[in-house]
Amino acid sequence: MKKYDVLVIGGGLVGCASAYYLAKRGANVLLAEKNDINSLASGQNAGSLHFQLEHRLMEQGDALTKQFSRIIPLNCLAAELWRNLEDELGESVDVVMxxxxxxxxxxxxxxxxxxxxxxxxxxxxxxxxxxxxxxxxxxxxxxxxxxxxxxxxxEGHANPRLVTPAYARAAIKQGVRIQSHCEVLQLNKNAHKWRVSLKIDHSGHREDIEANMVLNAAGAWAGHCALLAAIHLPVxxxxxxxxxxxxxxxxxxxxxxxxxxxxxxxxxxxxxxxxxxxxxxxxxxxxxxxxxxxxxxxxxxxxxxxxxxxxxxxxxxxxxxxxxxxxxxxxxxEDQLPLLGEVPGFPGYYVATGGSGFTLGPAYANLISELMITGATDHDISLYNPGRFGHLNSPEEAI
Ligand SMILES: Cc1cc2nc3c(=O)[nH]c(=O)nc-3n(C[C@H](O)[C@H](O)[C@H](O)COP(=O)(O)OP(=O)(O)OC[C@H]3O[C@@H](n4cnc5c(N)ncnc54)[C@H](O)[C@@H]3O)c2cc1C
Structure with a gap:
């Protein structure tokens, strides 16, 4: 059975960028994507890089707007990453700021x-x-x-058709195995490892692998994917x-x-x-x-x-x-804020999703890789901790 430091679930922007930063920090990474890389939200979106507080975060009254405004430092970090992204990736992805x-x-x-x-x-x-x-x-x-x-x-925009494939290419150069048409079917925690069953479509065969850590970067499917490990996430x-x-x-x-x-x-x-x-x-x-x-x-x-x-x-x-x-x-x-961090009660299971995931994707990826490899982040991400939905999970349910 092949062994990896990290399994990344999902080959959208968040998954491909996370795989890149994880590998850059020395991790041995497998990225499993059910369809083609960049075939869903990350390749279909509007490409806006909006760092001002969005309309959707201001339409629910002053109290919530004030609460949502705590996302601004994350938006500023994202702006800095986008400014340097083409240099980081070594190619143009039509970033206009x-x-x-x-x-x-x-x-x-x-x-x-x-x-x-x-x-x-x-x-x-x-x-x-x-x-x-x-x-x-x-x-x-x-x-x-x-x-x-x-x-x-x-503020500005970038080309959604270019950004994720560029991250995927950069990840491969860092040694990441990217497997498209590969669905994560099952996840079991075995001692300190995650045992994962994959279905690889084009050959129809199944492969079992082992990973020390799992990153759920499955976008709109993150809630469904979490259930594979008996975790409930309100996505x-x-x-x-x-x-x-x-x-x-x-x-x-x-x-x-x-x-x-x-x-x-x-x-x-x-x-x-x-x-x-x-x-x-x-x-x-x-x-x-x-x-x-x-x-x-x-x-x-x-x-x-x-x-x-x-x-x-x-x-x-x-x-x-x-x-x-x-x-x-x-x-x-559920509360409009990103989900970013390790799921309490499920050691080694991380999630990065939600919010304006094109604008914030590089920031999620950067921060989650730092957390997974070093155990902490310079930028405070406690606001986005999945633990705020801890009431949805009881750790003993872990399979
Ligand atoms: C029409 C539209 C416009 C948008 N406009 C903007 C915008 O202008 N600015 C902005 O910031 N955001 C925008 N967004 C949001 C943004 O596109 C998403 O937040 C972002 O792309 C999410 O990236 P992701 O990698 O998390 O998810 P995705 O790109 O959806 O990738 C998730 C991947 O996980 C894979 N997957 C699911 N289940 C499994 C499994 N079991 N095994 C393996 N793989 C699996 C899926 O196949 C998919 O490829 C827009 C979204 C839409 C739909």
């Missing part, structure tokens, strides 16, 4: 921006609060209807929609978000405008449950609303043809 606006279109949104600004500054993030005129001086393509904007110079799959317009002349170098509505926009290097912001799609159902093996279906009404918001903020968009819409599945944690 030319600044991002969160725009207010009415008085309520201006109030939200002011509260957000205060919270961000409390946590050391130097967001700028701009008048409409100041914002339009930097971004003349913005609608004359905007009331104000928060600006963070390091819910959520279906989201994206749209892209035809290509046009380059005019929009910034990431755009709206303070009080679901909207994100950016222009990619080919000239197309990507439009999203968290609008739901509809799961297909199988035997009464969402079928996570199939792409969710598009809800046209949501696409219309999303495009309407985009055209309201950037009027030029109204002239562009819609090229394509698509859907993807993301994992959402």
């Amino acid at each position: 030319k600044g991002g606006f969160m725009v207010a279109m009415n008085n309520d949104e201006v109030t939200l921006l002011k509260k957000k600004y205060a919270l961000e500054h409390n946590h050391g993030m130097d967001t700028q609060l701009l008048t409409a005129e100041e914002a339009r001086q930097i971004a003349p393509y913005l609608s004359k209807k905007i009331q104000a904007a928060a600006y963070f110079p390091q 819910s799959p959520q279906a989201l929609t994206m749209s892209v317009t035809e290509s046009t002349h380059t005019f929009m170098p910034h990431l755009l978000q709206r303070a009080g509505a679901k909207l994100s926009m950016k222009q990619v290097s080919a000239g197309n405008i990507l439009i999203g912001g968290g609008w739901p799609a509809r799961f297909r159902y199988k035997q009464g449950h969402p079928d996570l093996t199939q792409r969710p279906t598009i809800i046209m009404e949501n696409v219309f609303q999303n495009l309407g918001l985009a055209a309201e903020l950037v009027p030029v968009v109204e002239q562009l043809h819609l090229l394509r819409c698509w859907t993807g599945i993301v994992g959402v944690i």
